[in-house]
Amino acid sequence: MAKERRFSTLLHRKATRLGRRNWFGLKWDVWSVVTLAAFAFLTFFVVYPLVSLLLNSFYDQTGKLTLGNYWEFLRLKYYYSALFNSFKISILATLFAVLIGLPLAYLSTRYQIRGKGALNILVILSLMSPPFIGAYSWILLLGNNGVITRLLHSIGIPFTSIYGWQGIVFVFALQFYPHIYLYVSGALRTADSSLEEAAESLGMPAWRRLLTVTLPLVLPTLSAGTLLVFMESFADFGTPMLLGQGYKVMPVLAYEQFINEMGGNMSMASTVSALMIVCSTLALFVQRFVSSRKNYATSGMRIAKVKPLSRKKSWLFTIIAFVPASISILPQATVIYTSFLERKGPVFHRGFSLDSYIQIGYKVQKAITNTFSFSLMAMGIIIVMGVLISYVLVRRASRLTAFLDGLIMIPYIIPGTVLGISLIIAFNKPPIILTGTWIIIVIAYVARKISYTVRSSVGILQQLDRSVEEASISLGVPPMKTFFKTTVRLMIPGVMSGAIISWVAVINELSTSIVLYHGATATISVSIYSEVFSSNYGTGAALATILSVCTIISLIIANCLSRDSRTIA
Template sequence: MLQPKQWDFWTWVTVIVYVFLLAFILYPLVSLFWNSFFNDKGDFSLENYGNFLKLKYYYGSLWNSLKVSALATVFAILVGVPLAYVTARYNVKFKGLIQILVIMSLLSPPFIGAYSWILMLGNNGFITRFLQDIGIPFQSVYGWKGIVFVFTLQFYPHIYLYVSGALKTIDTSLEEAAESLGRGAFHRLMTVTLPLIFPTLSAGALMVFMASFADFGTPMLLGQGFKVLPILAYEQFISEMGGNPAMASTLSVILIFCSTTILFVQRYFVSRKNYSMTGMRTPKVQSLKTLPKWLLTFGALLVACISIIPQATVIVTSFIKTKGPVFHPGFSLNSYKEILYRVPKAIAHTYSFSLISIVIMIVMGMLVAYVLVRRKSKITAMLDGILMIPYVMPGTVLGISLIIAFNKPPVILTGTWVILVIAYVIRKLPYTIRSSTAILTQLDKSVEEASISLGVPPMKTFFKTTGRMMAPGVMSGAILSWITTINELSSTVVLYTGATATISVTIYSEVFTANYGTGAALASILSISTLISLLIASKLSKKGLQL
């Protein structure tokens, strides 16, 4: 056992990070789990779990969550894989533009997509009215089918990005061997190419499923009575009738259990086979004749353009004249004037809270990444495992767990801006750490060793040498974390108060009160912020829009 005087800077970093994780991840989780075993009378009991298993109102929400998530994953694969294959293997035009549009659609929050499709395909949407005027019967986008539709367009970029990267680096020797045996192109794709990229494809599919399973905003806006588990947990926790925190805790524990199970199932299937390749013969881009090339280009652009429609819709509608919930002919800036008059604090809160969170994430991400990469041990391996817990925690669950843990003495954080910053850091820190570890593993240790050998202390060496070399990659990843932070809804909607409202929860409130013009203006601010942040990340990475 090391004595305190023998501890170096990195030992103290490890201890401090452990304290942070124990306080804000493990303690809230344990509190949540413990709270689920008490009924509404305060007695220790399994009543909540029993009610979940026997009442359709509860277990039906789990089935609904699994149904929409599974269908969204299947459709995302059906859209993302062909798009990735076409852009990776053929000389289609406008590849850069297609990738920008796809990434933009991914980084926009799902609830903005839901809101946009309500404007277009809702009960009074302009496309709905147009179809009805020309005699085509059309049901609105509301319901579980609409949720699956929005999830598919929102999350298929996960599949596209994962698969396109794998297709560009796959070893083609097995494909060529299958071709020499007379296998057709489609048969080679199904029996050789897709099995080879299965680990990458399954990782993308897992991202789609987890994002759909944990999402709160889209089902809340489009569900109209269709309950999924995150919504039910939220409603049980925050109810006009007083709420049922114990049942909300039970539903949250079930959410975490399901997410964790899905993660282990995916890893089990990947580990069953060996997918290693030499990677020495990467595929060449095939040149197509003019007609097939332009047909595939049109198809790829069509998919990318459809997925970017929500952002375009909110920006355009934010300038249309409104009177209450009704849009009128003509354009004006009234919606922007109204939000600057009514909710300026929500805009200020969004950027200030996110900025504080990102600063903490960058510092912690760089320090923790160094510990994980350069100071490997069983202790740091356990630290890495704890850091992965937020991957399987839906935002609503995180919010509920933090309130249960910090709603009573000795530490009361509920209702303050501090608890929002903590939630953002916990939710997004793993992504910043991953970008930091990725860049650090590529840096040669010899520069650090030379600095230390010249008498520079390890801490000073890190901040003056290693940290500076890590900065471009870290900042690029941090900006992407910033984008998801300013758009965060699921944890914010549980934790915010009127004094700490952000843009995302204000949009949510505006849509529910039918203030579509102001909602569109706020959504446009988020979309423009996302685009600017993405361009900055691209500039910093110096590699274009490669995620």
């Protein structure tokens, strides 16, 4: 009888535990509150604005339900040409980024070239600044009156300027090829060399081994890098706006429809934005399809050895590797150099001066304050949410948390211009009006950049053994106290490294800020954009230098923290 009662009691307890979970597998405890709060935030500030934007695209100016906006987009060349232009620029930029990044990654991982550390630093430095600063720097170098333009003219080489679609592709390719380089380099370093050695032993030429063996092995990683380049090229607003000179692409078209139609046809801005969402999602599915069809796995037990080279070949390959890296770093050097040049109005003169920095001290001081205050507030929210959400995703995995993980990544694949317009459509009327306030900017930053912190936090949490937490609980420490005093402390290096990457992305954000700012809420990136358009290149360079220095310091800190996290792991 005692055994039967004990068995009955166990069944009752199990039934009670099951009864506390719904069909999603969500256990009703403090972590269920965290999960529901995360869902509430993402639903209210991501899903609801995007749904509002999509619905708004089906209404005309009078509020009548119609498909006329889409028909007008497909009928008028002014609209549909922007879509073709966006695909043209994004595809070409991706192609050239692959042509630069892939050979560079192969050279640096397979051959003993000189200065690999310096090469990696140059590549990362060229990636860290936002594209619109690169575009501005290339205007100073290759614009109508640029330094290199004047030099080419002086030696009789005909060159017009960097303006136009060719210049946009040029800037994008040099800005984004580091994505390809970093992705492929990592894959090549860990790829199993046995297949390449087997192909070589069968007499296969080197070029054929590269095409038929090596490339298929890194194709999933390469496709992920190409997707990132394509989507960043497709979504970027600043570079086409600065260099396009009338060459319309989708982000510029959406922005112009938005600012020109504040009292009228907002529905066309919604239509353009909706089509951008469709295109971004389609690109993601294409990448997933390609990588799933061509996915190869190796044991990784035999890592390829770095091949030694003769002195001449070593110098030749080193020069070939450093050429694109040196060219891509020119914008950074140009911005810093010109910020200290003496100037009179928009014209630079010989000699150095701090006038540009003195001028920004009283001209755009508010923008500097806004940038760091908005970013610090956003980072505080991102860190707290990132830690809690990552714990839910890893330690409380269920169908519901898997869905939450997908929601977090939605803002990552959506262009910043689209997110900004959707937030204004959603919160530009009662009962909640956030348009024109700093609150909506901070919310946009959190929604758009939290994925970096969540991903890094998930990564380090997956490396932490559950036994540490279980040991703490078994000693009588409550679960929540164990989380804050043990788990969070072990997560700090990974959390902070991801948070600093989010910080870098936030302080350099233009696409969202340019849509959401309102006079007193302008940021540094918006001010740089405004200064360049008003030909105040000196103050623009000084502001860009401030962003660059902050980015460099942040990346150094992130690198130190990532080393600490590897040590802990």
